Amino acid sequence: MLTFTLRRIASGVGLLIVISALAYTLLFFSSSSIARNILGDQATPEQIALKEAELGLDQPLLVRYLGWVGSALQGDLGRSWFNGEPVTETIQSRLPVTLVLMIVSIVLVAVIAAVLGVLAAVRRGWVDQTVQVGAVIGDAIPGFVLAIFLVTIFAVNLGWFPAVATIRPGAGAEAWIVSLTLPVIAIVVNYVTSSAQQIRSAVIKELEKDYVRTLRSRGLSEREIVLRNVLRSAAPAGLTVLSLQFIGLLGGVIILEQVFAIPGIGALAVNATVLSDIPLVMGVVIITVVIVMIVNLLVDIAQGALNPKVRLS
Amino acid sequence: MKSTTKLIGALAAGALLLSGCSAGGSDAGAGTSDGGDDATRGGTLTLGQLGDVVSWDPSQAHVGHQFVPYQLVYDTLVLREPDGELSPMLATEWSYNDDRTVLTLELRDDVEFSDGEPFDAEAVVANFEHFKAGNGRQAVQLTQYESATAVDEDTVEITLAQPDPAFEFYLSQAAGLMASPAAIEAGTLETDPVGTGPYLYDADSSVRDSQSVFTAKEDYWNPDLQKFDTVELRILEDLSARANAIVSGQVDWTTLDARTADQAEGAGMEIIPDYQVDWTGVTFFDRDGTINPALADARVRQAINYAVDRETLLEQLQLGRGTATSQVFGPESGAFVEDLEDYYTYDPDMARELLADAGYEDGLEITLPVIDGFATQITAIAQQLSEVGITVNQVSAVPADYVADAVQGKFEAFNFNLFQGEAWVAVNQIIAPTATYNPFQTTAPELEELIAVVQEGGEDSEAAAQDINRYVTENAWFLPLYRIDQISVYDPEAITVEAQIQSAMPSIYNFAPAE
Numbered sequence: 001m002l003t004f005t006l007r008r009i010a011s012g013v014g015l016l017i018v019i020s021a022l023a024y025t026l027l028f029f030s031s032s033s034i035a036r037n038i039l040g041d042q043a044t045p046e047q048i049a050l051k052e053a054e055l056g057l058d059q060p061l062l063v064r065y066l067g068w069v070g071s072a073l074q075g076d077l078g079r080s081w082f083n084g085e086p087v088t089e090t091i092q093s094r095l096p097v098t099l100v101l102m103i104v105s106i107v108l109v110a111v112i113a114a115v116l117g118v119l120a121a122v123r124r125g126w127v128d129q130t131v132q133v134g135a136v137i138g139d140a141i142p143g144f145v146l147a148i149f150l151v152t153i154f155a156v157n158l159g160w161f162p163a164v165a166t167i168r169p170g171a172g173a174e175a176w177i178v179s180l181t182l183p184v185i186a187i188v189v190n191y192v193t194s195s196a197q198q199i200r201s202a203v204i205k206e207l208e209k210d211y212v213r214t215l216r217s218r219g220l221s222e223r224e225i226v227l228r229n230v231l232r233s234a235a236p237a238g239l240t241v242l243s244l245q246f247i248g249l250l251g252g253v254i255i256l257e258q259v260f261a262i263p264g265i266g267a268l269a270v271n272a273t274v275l276s277d278i279p280l281v282m283g284v285v286i287i288t289v290v291i292v293m294i295v296n297l298l299v300d301i302a303q304g305a306l307n308p309k310v311r312l313s
Numbered sequence: 314m315k316s317t318t319k320l321i322g323a324l325a326a327g328a329l330l331l332s333g334c335s336a337g338g339s340d341a342g343a344g345t346s347d348g349g350d351d352a353t354r355g356g357t358l359t360l361g362q363l364g365d366v367v368s369w370d371p372s373q374a375h376v377g378h379q380f381v382p383y384q385l386v387y388d389t390l391v392l393r394e395p396d397g398e399l400s401p402m403l404a405t406e407w408s409y410n411d412d413r414t415v416l417t418l419e420l421r422d423d424v425e426f427s428d429g430e431p432f433d434a435e436a437v438v439a440n441f442e443h444f445k446a447g448n449g450r451q452a453v454q455l456t457q458y459e460s461a462t463a464v465d466e467d468t469v470e471i472t473l474a475q476p477d478p479a480f481e482f483y484l485s486q487a488a489g490l491m492a493s494p495a496a497i498e499a500g501t502l503e504t505d506p507v508g509t510g511p512y513l514y515d516a517d518s519s520v521r522d523s524q525s526v527f528t529a530k531e532d533y534w535n536p537d538l539q540k541f542d543t544v545e546l547r548i549l550e551d552l553s554a555r556a557n558a559i560v561s562g563q564v565d566w567t568t569l570d571a572r573t574a575d576q577a578e579g580a581g582m583e584i585i586p587d588y589q590v591d592w593t594g595v596t597f598f599d600r601d602g603t604i605n606p607a608l609a610d611a612r613v614r615q616a617i618n619y620a621v622d623r624e625t626l627l628e629q630l631q632l633g634r635g636t637a638t639s640q641v642f643g644p645e646s647g648a649f650v651e652d653l654e655d656y657y658t659y660d661p662d663m664a665r666e667l668l669a670d671a672g673y674e675d676g677l678e679i680t681l682p683v684i685d686g687f688a689t690q691i692t693a694i695a696q697q698l699s700e701v702g703i704t705v706n707q708v709s710a711v712p713a714d715y716v717a718d719a720v721q722g723k724f725e726a727f728n729f730n731l732f733q734g735e736a737w738v739a740v741n742q743i744i745a746p747t748a749t750y751n752p753f754q755t756t757a758p759e760l761e762e763l764i765a766v767v768q769e770g771g772e773d774s775e776a777a778a779q780d781i782n783r784y785v786t787e788n789a790w791f792l793p794l795y796r797i798d799q800i801s802v803y804d805p806e807a808i809t810v811e812a813q814i815q816s817a818m819p820s821i822y823n824f825a826p827a828e
Contacts, residue, residue, distance in 0.1 A: 040450030163557035263523030
């Protein structure tokens, strides 16, 4: 298990290097006049040249990238080109908001999807049909449409929740709860049906296997069979879906954060990219990749724990 | 592992593709007002802002929406009233010498910066030098500035290279913001503003691009300008977030568009009436035909002006919230000419005739860069122009580079919302050979003569400004469509707010708690 984990981490680091280099190169070509955008439309050519030198834009791309890697390795992601704030500080203040939103959502999705999926597989009939239809609808409605719908009803018309987030540094739990409830509901509704669908299929597939028949013939109750054996075998499929959804959420929260004005990493990413604030964009890219790697690693470890065969492959 | 790799790749690519997101929109500005009579203050003012300030350094201050945050923490030398009149603020009085090249300011002697530094003549000099060196978004405000000298502790003499009729106005704007010289020296203003203003920035409660919190400063020298205990700026870039926030009572004021305005009005919000700041339309940069020879012919530019149906565009794009016009100067600018309002009527036949005269009876092509915020408008214009044989090539532009590329002369023309300020300000922004939005420096001798008269600022200045307006309208330097109604929405139960002439957002001093 340890070698397996170490191997995974090593390949992750390699991937991080590749992605950071790729991102850095792409960003380099994304904006032609960064110095001018920083200084404003009145800037003189001399001023622009000076700024470019200051930002190292006159250096070859490789030199700049290596310089960035050098400081990044020491934990310094540089300062925003536009407002001078340290990138790590900015990310530290924004990341928890996004992570809480994502983790709470995905845990709820996991629990609800597992219950629905197993019920649909075991009971079939109307439960099954509802889950199936729900999966289609849940997939079809974009999260932000749902979010706008929820805001209009529960925030604007009924006033139960704030229409835009009230989270701020040092805000109490209440601010977090009322601010994140609607976005979490939007995510859960959007994601739960398709995961339930996956879990349902996995459970059904397991139920058709020979060992289930054997267990049944030994007189074990259906409930015991499902909870002890089938679920364990079907879990890897569910975990895979959930990890994919969690990673997909990293992109999905960007729009939700805009709609609810949540001070998370998504809104930051949008602003930074619009401005071509390269240090900040790189910071967001790196942290995003690291999150993806951690999620994948955790899922792999969980899979390994559930099914020893995975460790060998 | 393979699928993981793919996923991460897709994700990173997705993050990068976000650079395609748009920031388009309007820029406008001016601002500052009177304090009213009541010195009582109280409550919290929450404003739904379009975007965060880029830097708290006043040398990087902008106009309109982006100027108001600076007013919270910094005072300006001169106060601009809601009607545009200039009043004393940190400067108690000011006067020019005879040839209007030396401006003498008398300063208040009872004001301190929030770090305890005294506000005095040396501080003013330091700020001018800093603003000049900072070369920020409004660097144009100190174009004519040469030097400043502290005559004594509370007198400053400013020397100008040439007369600048807008200079006093600029002292109520970005160039007039005063920061602590110690903080300028320390280079910390970007993230830590230190001024003499009515409020203090609460960095610990603020989150960049999300919210900025300010608390009233005790013993502020002018309590009339300090009407709230706390001011919060909520950064709500998303239009529907702003609409939801004002309708649900989370912000007291925000700015909306024509469509969301109806929803807000339905919910009991009020819109500041008769409030126009920007004109929208196309600026023909390439009037000498460097990129597109056709645009060098005034008849072609006039034909384009006759080929668009302004009233229909206003109705469709803006739900009628605006005023169709053929001129780029606003009613309060001093350069406004009533009969130029409908100088170009919708007349496709006239357009075709002019095109034929210019030798383009078989049609011609113009190229317009497109960013999200203006895509619909450009498509509508293109559709109307196609009916007289003009093909508009729509080329996608990078939103972050749109203005920068425009002012560097990379486009032959572009569509934008532009500010309608004082005549001299507008001349410097869009008409003079040195103007920001005249990248090919097109000009004409008669025009330069008129500009020189306006710059002298004498009795003939207003007539000359109107002649400039006539010249650029008749020669079709622009394709103005309409002046846009500024949708400045507030909750009348919570606050009162007064419009600020020529500013996209009312000055912070114009907000007061509801009676």
